Amino acid sequence: MRLATIETAVGRRLVALRNDGYVDLNRTDPRIPPDLKSFLVMGKEAWVWAEEARIRGQALDPEQARLLPPILDPQKIICVGANYADHAQESGMPVPSEPVIFCKFPTALCAPEQPILLPPVATQVDYEAELVVVIGRRGRNIPVEEAGEYIAGYCCGNDVSARDWQLHKPGGQWLLGKSFDTFAPVGPALVSPDELPRPLHLSIQLRLNGQVMQSSNTRHLVFSPEKLIAHVSQVCTLEPGDLLFTGTPGGVGMARKPPVFLKAGDLLEVEIEGIGVLRNPVASYSQGE
Numbered sequence: 001m002r003l004a005t006i007e008t009a010v011g012r013r014l015v016a017l018r019n020d021g022y023v024d025l026n027r028t029d030p031r032i033p034p035d036l037k038s039f040l041v042m043g044k045e046a047w048v049w050a051e052e053a054r055i056r057g058q059a060l061d062p063e064q065a066r067l068l069p070p071i072l073d074p075q076k077i078i079c080v081g082a083n084y085a086d087h088a089q090e091s092g093m094p095v096p097s098e099p100v101i102f103c104k105f106p107t108a109l110c111a112p113e114q115p116i117l118l119p120p121v122a123t124q125v126d127y128e129a130e131l132v133v134v135i136g137r138r139g140r141n142i143p144v145e146e147a148g149e150y151i152a153g154y155c156c157g158n159d160v161s162a163r164d165w166q167l168h169k170p171g172g173q174w175l176l177g178k179s180f181d182t183f184a185p186v187g188p189a190l191v192s193p194d195e196l197p198r199p200l201h202l203s204i205q206l207r208l209n210g211q212v213m214q215s216s217n218t219r220h221l222v223f224s225p226e227k228l229i230a231h232v233s234q235v236c237t238l239e240p241g242d243l244l245f246t247g248t249p250g251g252v253g254m255a256r257k258p259p260v261f262l263k264a265g266d267l268l269e270v271e272i273e274g275i276g277v278l279r280n281p282v283a284s285y286s287q288g289e
């Protein structure tokens with residue numbers, strides 16, 4: 001199933017994609033909550049209701065629906081550094097022997113089509129196409145063999161990064177450099193694992209103004225989503241709706257010669273095979289919402 005959160009004239013809605021458009025699950029079945037995180041907390045029963053509602057509900061006029069991030073208020077946004085060998089190399093980092101973890105504040109979330117805002121205090125803002133895992137169940141110390149059961153689905157993500165903050169501030173400021181408001185676009189929908197092939201070998205691409213800047217495949221992930229879940233859950237409890245950005249392949253702007261940094265008017269597209277396209281324009285703060 002493909003689930004999305006939309007803003008309509010009558011409020012936020014949880015919708016499921018059908019070939020004729022999005023179906024309003026809340027209107028079709030009032031037991032289904034409008035908020036995807038609450039939906040995930042309800043567990044398997046809610047998925048059954050959603051599938052029934054998806055089949056019998058009425059499709060919405062796409063003009064009436066504005067996509068929001070699928071999860072509006074994740075408790076955590078967990079990220080992984082250097083999780084593709086070619087990106088580790090271009091960043092001057094060794095391929096890690098265990099996952100390199102950092103995070104983004106949830107306030108950085110950005111909807112599909114919403115502008116990424118260039119902060120006046122940053123000059124080296126860069127893109128990173130990433131597969132995002134959405135956690136579906138609470139868990140701690142999850143064995144790698146069971147980790148798949150904790151995955152509700154996958155989205156496209158863009159780990160937008162101010163390199164001048166991330167790398168050149170005293171001590172390096174990964175958290176702040178990656179947590180400016182709008183620096184975590186996620187979407188366009190949550191795609192459940194049954195919609196995707198196993199193993200999860202999906203092409204992943206980033207386009208800047210139509211030009212391909214990153215092109216790889218999730219088969220090249222150093223640590224799979226399952227391994228990342230097992231690793232992180234040794235430390236903290238994973239909660240439904242938590243987001244896990246799984247790292248970016250080679251081709252980021254800072255590693256190019258000359259470097260490429262984002263400017264107002266740019267258009268970024270992250271496309272992952274079987275998941276969709278996440279599109280965001282880039283704007284200066286004065287042009288933003």
Ligand code: ZN
Nearest residue numbers: 128159247248
């Ligand atoms: Zn990243």
